Amino acid sequence: MKEHKNCRASIGVFDSGVGGLTVAREIMRNLPKEHIVYFGDTARVPYGSKSKDTILRFSRQIIHFLRTQDVKAIVIACNTASALALDTVEKELDIPIIGVIRPGARVAVTATKNHRIGVIGTESTINSHMYRKLICEADPSITVYEKACPLFCPLVEEGWLKDPVTKEVARRYLDELLEKDIDSLILGCTHYPLLRSLIRDLVGDTVTLVNPAYETAKELGELLAREHLENPDEPSDPPATEPYRFFVSDMADKFGHFANSILPYDITTIQKINIEEY
């Protein structure tokens, strides 16, 4: 088997905060041999209401930091940064980088039967129309209905996952998509899978809920195989360093608390760094 010199390096994964842990979790599950360096930009979260220029600057700083940690590939585990920054930063990099939008769009195209897909996400993700663009490039016969849901992230962070208030907010946001008779709905923000059961209650069993996280881990696996970058070591081999390392730009304790509720194991060390220096 051809083996790249960098194949034992880690996967860099980044997000505006904690949401990207839902993507990291899928990588851990599906690619258990891979090591991960995760960065959450908790000092500047959220990204979803900010401009392309700003998200691009933040993403470049984070990529610069991840490169100092010897990563062989990068996953943008944030829909907003995937929508606004991926196209630009992938041209600037000499290692592979993927986002969550292309995988999410791909699976939705496969899932829809009636060619009517709904997308929910942050304001910036929705305003970028990136999901619509990729879906329509793949199949121009599909119509895409988009809706920004800016209150979902604060509600998730408040922990009101099954609250009547959250249900009422979701009803407001989703009603206009349901009126369009969509049969698939992309959860286009990494926080939204945490509202899955509440959203399921509202949309009913006939609508397929698409979580791009799983498909992103799958695309990452294909990419590593294609580029001969798979880590050949068994997960049980004692690694040179901690296999999963976590960095944030602020509030390490709060991040750890949230991470431990999402990940299949308890993380013990989280390092805080000043991302503006990168």
Place this chain on the structure above:
Amino acid sequence: MKEHKNCRASIGVFDSGVGGLTVAREIMRNLPKEHIVYFGDTARVPYGSKSKDTILRFSRQIIHFLRTQDVKAIVIACNTASALALDTVEKELDIPIIGVIRPGARVAVTATKNHRIGVIGTESTINSHMYRKLICEADPSITVYEKACPLFCPLVEEGWLKDPVTKEVARRYLDELLEKDIDSLILGCTHYPLLRSLIRDLVGDTVTLVNPAYETAKELGELLAREHLENPDEPSDPPATEPYRFFVSDMADKFGHFANSILPYDITTIQKINIEEY
């Protein structure tokens, strides 16, 4: 009248975003001779869920920027930054700086009859216990009840100012304060005055709602008089530069839209700067 050499310089006013415009508005109303340079940190908003270290670093960068605009005094028009950064930055500065918390605490102490004051604010403001500390220093017989309301800012930014959802959220947050029989409630975040009528409906006529913005403008006026820093020119005199200037770190258009709904006149130019360079 003694006149300081800097008396024609502007007042620097800053906030994490648009909320501080409610403070700028009071300064415009009450001190019409003064010029203002406003900075809203829209690239890194919100501040209310972030740590003291981070808010201190952000505040120092902003103060550094404001000094480049020739300001004679600075107002931190953000409760979170006032709570977490003012004590430190005032020791580092050779021009006067005030926040919104001391004025807000002062007026609440005067307002309460039954010595039971409620405070609502962001998570970081409430966790700092700064309102409680200042109130109890002024009058140890007063009991202060504090409650973080993290969903209020996103609801205001969504524009749901009189919405049943917002009312239900407010009921959740305020019920436990009302059970304590408070007779005064400090609106300890610059977004909250925009929810005043909804909060008024919930708390009834007997609770005094304290908006620190007005008292802050008053304290600024007293400070300028004491330090001989008042601008002697009449508002009608043609100023050397635009009397009110606005800077943001992101999303200038959205800021302008919000500003025009709050301020008594339409602002025309807003400059976007990279605050991380300061």
